[in-house]
Amino acid sequence: MKATTPPNRALVTLVTLVTLLVTVGSARSAEPIVTSDLLRLRTASAIDVARDGTTAVFAVRSIHTADTEADDAAMPEHRSQSHIFAADLSTTPARVRQLTRGDRVDRGPRLSPDGRHVAFVRNGGHDDDDPAGARVWVMPLDGGEAWPTAPLPHGASGPTWSPDGRWLLVSSPLPLDEIDATPPWVADPAYATPADATPRPDGTRQEIRRWLADNARREDPVVINRLDFQDERRLSGPMRLRQLYRIDPHDTAATPVQLTSVAKDHRDAVFMPDGRSLLYHAKRQTGAHPDEVLATSLWQVDADGGNAREVLAIDGFALRGPEVSADGSVVAFLARALDEPAHRPYRLGVAPWTADTLGEPMWLTGEATLDASVRSFQWLPARSALVFNVARQGGFPLMTMGLGLLEPADLVSEIDGAQAGIHAYGVGGGTVVYAVTTVEQPCVIRVRDARSDRVVLDLNEWVQEKEIARPRSGWITRPDGRRVQYWVMEPTRRRPDERVPVALEIHGGPSAMWGPGELTMWHEFQLLCSWGYGVVYANPRGSGGYGYDFQRANYQDWGDGPAGDVLAVLDQVSLEDWVDSDQLVVTGGSYGGYLTAWIVAHDQRFRAAVAQRGVYDLTTFYGEGNAWQLVEWSMGGPPWDVRVRPVLQRESPLTSINRIRTPLLILHASNDLRTGVSQSEMLYRGLRRLGRPVEYVRYPDAGHDLSRSGAPHQRMDRLNRIVEWFERHVDNARPAPTLDRMRSWAPEPSEAATEEATPLGPATPPGSG
Template sequence: MPRAPRPDDLYRLRVATEPRLSPDGRLAVVTLQTVAPGSNGYRHALWLVDTEGQAEPRQLTLGANHDVHPRFAPDGQSLAFISDRRSIVEAGPTHADRRAKDREDGAQVYLLPLDGGEARRLTDLPRGVDGFEWSPDGARLVVVSTSHGATQTEDDRLRRIERSRDRAAPPPSDFRFIDRLNYMLNGEGFTYDRIGHLWLVEVATGSASRLTDGRVSDKAPAWSPDGRSIAFASNRRRDADLRPERLDLYVVDVRKRGVRAITSGPRSVFSAPTWLPDGQAIAALGHRLEGGAGSRNDIWLFAADGSDARPDGGRNLSAEYDLMPGASMSSDVAPSAGATLIPSRGGRGLHFSAPIDGAYELWRIAVADGRLERLTKGHHYISGWHAVPGSEEGSSGMRLAYLRSSATALPDLWLLDSASGKSKARATTASKPLRLTALNADVMADLALVEPVERHVTLDGHDIQGWLLPVAGGARPLVVQIHGGPHAFYGWAPMWEFQILAAAGIGVFYCNPRGSEGYGQSFNDANHRDWGPGPMRDVLAGVDSLVAEGLADPDRLGVTGGSYGGYLTNWIIGHDDRFRAAMTCRSVSDMGVLFTTGDISGGDWAKLEFDATPWGDPEYFREISPITYADRIRTPLLIQHSERDIRTTIAQGEALFTVLRSMRRPVRLLRVPEETHELTRSGTPFRRVENLHVVEDWFRHFLIDGRHRLPPLPRVRGGR
């Protein structure tokens, strides 16, 4: 008999990411995340899946904490991947006194023969490897690394680092002199001296040479079909830190090392470069900030010779459809793999993923005329995918492997064979999808998860899509969940926290207020200079409809959200008193602090969202800050904030707590040590579980038990 889910069920979940097909499409590999012994971390191993159904999935790699980023060799005989295994099995003399996880050279590329044998290390760069791609002939890799030199000695020399062998000497200086913004990154720490560049690595010898340099990072390398050039994305503007939202495409000549621009202009934001098979054009995702911070990614084509490198250059293939490839769907158990473009055989079409009506789907768009075909359809979330030409000689079709989840199912690998159709826009020309794995079958069979019910309200001319996780018994307690971003969205994706609340007898309502992605550029930009009042009305309209229909008890309402969702939670309880309890997570209370601290500080994003900066118009930023209205807050509030959050720094939570406590309001501050902005999605497992207990206990106290005062300070659970 299935039972209600518990927070500690999180320990049992196996989460698949990074699907990759072999060149002939007969094999697929996924990265499988599991919880490490002791629940203090994760393990990532590679699993091989036979797409023909001739064998059961099997584990390929063992013995490392993290094996990730799998890539089949072009001949399909071996698999390259990034692993930290040297941190476990090697204890190099220069690192003997340091913890393994602190080794800068820990993550390297390894090569595993698929017909048997041990994986061998291909790279030995002093600051490790962040990503790589095979050359078309399989002889070389392009590698992304923050190394300056190919050896530790050379790297130290270029960085002017002197390492003393005298044990009596004082340690080297750890002072950090900063001369540009964006010198930190949430989850990574200080990044001002960790600038990623492209390297060439010979597969036969492991010898490495640097292709690019400079004070800005180069990312997303893509080989040309002839192997002579590599496209990549970079922000190479002067004072790039003052315009961090910009990104252009470049091509580097592998032999001559010269770099040419493919896109250009003061408002370019292009990424995910992909060559068409003829080598004459490069496809990419991006925009020119037509909608400010709410701009929509479109699919573009640019001349590979650089002749489109001008402010109005390139051809937009997808503008008429108002889709949003690369939009961020929220899930706490199904990580997104990021945006990808893959051309069909012959380059007549481009495959991509994009949301529609709360689902995430696969699509194909014709290069010649922009004709659009929808390849999948369902109440699901496709969080990662890959495609290769069909195995039949002369076929124009493609084989796609993708990770599919839903509100009540975790990601599994599915297969789709897609023919090149001639249908009208948004029609389906694909075969029936085939499920290849059931990674959590035993766990999910034990649990009774709640299916969401789709809902809609109309306000100010906007259709607001939402969902209700219902609980039996008519008008029941209800918690409103608000997503972050603000340019992200909820959909048919699994949310473990929502299921935990529903299991406690508390209904959950979540929706996509104005400013959410997935509904076109106009809706995405509808919160321009309006992070509070408009989105608040959208959320409360959804609550009002539930109360009016007898699905929610108006006297037992709660509200919570994280990041921007925390901002809107703070805003709502400062302007509305209907909620009996609130929990604000990694939130924003002071907008001036948001744009002057952390990894999104500076005026670029502020201008895109509000046409102003805190130093140019301090009164306006005071007006849009929830802390300005703290004197109106009477709702019992739990403020949760991670101490290593560099996105919305803990000063945001501290300030709101200080003000409310000083006014003797019912408030409590929960500081989470060692964690970042990503606590609920990828934080340490035992802290994620403990946080789920906290959420459940807080709302149970007020909404189920009917208490009015703050609960006693909870005992320490330690994730149990």
């Protein structure tokens, strides 16, 4: 007798087959992430929302490919640009307009109090243009051309409207010899400049000094007499200190009014609600050089520039970023304890404002309430509450807290169940507009108000046509009881029973934190998965986002402890049957470059490694990098301290260079003054002298931030060099992720594939409504 299939079983089989065909078809039609997708990424920053919550403005960064007649078609010119956009939030969907265009960098938009104009800062066509050329422009929102405000000799930035919209407050960095007041530390003969002498190379002592001073002012040569003499990509040159100016936003010919002329930086200045005075933060007056002072306090100055006075100082703390409540009764601010600057989080504080003075401050966050570092905050006027952004367990949520001192509450922490990374936001009325990164969306702008939480603008709709790898989160417990969070991403189009190579990615900082909403790594992680690599990343001890104790756990222990954490995570992931434990690679940048070198000097499991812009000798880092204070803060003191010397030697990867046998690619930018190229060159030369497999790549005219904001062709070169180095040393059967080659790489139908209906194509974008 012939067996028959029960009707319900036949139906299940048919549904399963249809699901499989749709899944495979989706996988075949979706495109892989490729290196050049970097050129398509658009991101948002500096969101500002009108007082009534009906309009938002923001800056959008994109990459433009210039039309050139270059002989080599493979080397077109790519330029980063930034333009101002506006969104009408009163309609659903929101109506979004691009306000500025062209080969330029427009940034930091701020809406006027009546919502009719937007002020912004315009540079030339490059991020690294001379800041002295930066100028504040104003543009009507209802149409019309933008116009420049009056120029300042050293540029202008940070425009802030007065409450009545009559003035703009800006800051400008003035050379020390253009500042009227003479601070105590200028008594140092190195600062003496005889103003009344005629500059002569063969004159009197005073004339020669004037001649030398004029040369130094032209930075030919650069004369250094500061402790902090390095910027990110160049020497600092003559000292410049930010002063405050009031400018007329509607009259280009009006002369700017200088409000301060004191030998200190004036930062984060805001108007009081009555418009009669300003608040800002500045270094405390101790008589010492500003480079030697970490403590900052809150100051007030009259709107016409007179009567500057300190209004709040807390011993042992650095205060910054004052913001005043709508009724002027409370000032909120950020503060960090200075006993352990490398490990203490920024906390949010408030203080009552009465009779032109600030009362006793209260802490809204801290180890007792919210043991996480507050990154920024804004007032939510409709509720007399604060909205703030924190780093917390791999996410960057928005939180809120009223002045009733209840516990902070999440405002936005997930999008459709996925952990979110909010990297910009603005508040107006009862409306919050924010830019968020999720797994499926590198950058989308959303609005949250009394009606709903909805999409304003998806800046990267092209991602919907791409294959996306999705991370899974996990935790491990280390022998000392510390719990370490990690994520693992399987490669796209992994065939059933296929074992693949895995890349261990390590973040910088060391106090940085990664998670699924990390905008800066979205493309790199997805690219590696497209090439057929699994990706594993973790937040080892010393990372932010897990409280003070966890962040301090790497004190005098940059190597063994954090390395043990990430390797234990890799051990855990390697238990999964899709991981080829003989095909492991590792990479990281900055502190991640340090830990990459440390790991391959102490562990031989990796087939290849890429150390990027790292620190490998902590003693020389003290003099070479502008982050030199990390040596004192994290290692216990300066290199000449006899108690610290053995710590620096023990914690420097260069000390164990003779143990490195893993093929190592070293990447560094020539103008990187955060870590300095000699770090990489010592590592390279030592390995070359030992006859080990090593290659060294230097990127000309680039800085420490190459991977995030460098020249687009260098960013693509970096990505391809990392992948190509891995490909040299692992056995990867996956073809390169170009569309024509990947069409034949869809998963084969199998029993295993039909058991779980896991979509292989792009998911519906979250929050599409």
